Amino acid sequence: MKAGFVYDPIYLKHDTGQHVEIARRLEAIISHLEQTGLKQQLTAIKPRPATIAELSLVHHEQYISLVRETAQRGGGWLDMDTVMSPDSYDAALYAAGGVIKATEAVMNGEVNSAFALVRPPGHHATPRRAMGFCLFNNVAIAAKYALSKFGLEHILIIDFDVHHGNGTQEVFYDNPQVLYTSTHQYPHYPGTGSIDETGSGTAKGTTVNIPLPSGCGDAEYQQVFQQIIVPVAKRFNPQLILVSAGYDTHWADELALMQISVTGFAQMVKIIKELADELCSGRLVFSLEGGYNITALAASVKATFEVLLGNTNIEDPLGQTRYRWTVPNIDPLIKAIKETHNLL
């Protein structure tokens, strides 16, 4: 089983200064993969910059120019959370191009699955603006690219970042060829992602939001995956699965209040991999979104690769949550989502 990874030092040059979304995140992932010997088991995929035509599959020309010009001016803030340095535009081109390259490698059969270890992340970026640390919407661009380049008709995007991927939802809200499903803490940043946002026109039903109360852990995510994401995926029957992999759902992450463990991420990835194996010849591409506790992030990404390689021995150095949350009962929520999406 061949698993690929995309990485390039250009991603470290997106300098955010005093920020949670920092180069150290990727450095820690790469050094953890090296120290544990896992990196040697993976196939390196070299990224390239996305072209303007590829960015334009999702973003408006004026917005692309704004990002480029902000970098040329030496950087600056594009919204209250999103900052650029002089090299951020190039890093962002390589982030989008990295997910494209990962998708190509999977579609061409060079690897069975791939994980693009990129930054800046993408899922909050909308066609016209930067948001939530994101400049270009890497996963949305790769999905659009795969639709046109490989003539695909059904792509599933699974987003398990703790935040709702408002940008990705917006891009595909009226596109019946891409089913976007997201698990996220709700209410929380960015405020979107309620059950009744389900898509529009012929795409009604191809946005599946799973807004979860804070305190959900491994068991609740298992329940959500088994009872909603698996049946939705089987009904949609994708030819490719893209994953917005955000690890800020980990219990030790300070940006949100979910209680997933490294073991819990491995369980989710296993379900996703089994779906890909069953539905689309294993074609599966991960792209890094959030994850701000460096130790939890590195261990969770490693666990993700272990599952992609078919390994069952998952190390969980942080163990289960140390917080005493009252575990929420999500049965009524699951029932409501099933009713909304005719899964009963």
Ligand SMILES: [Zn+2]
């Ligand atoms: Zn996030």
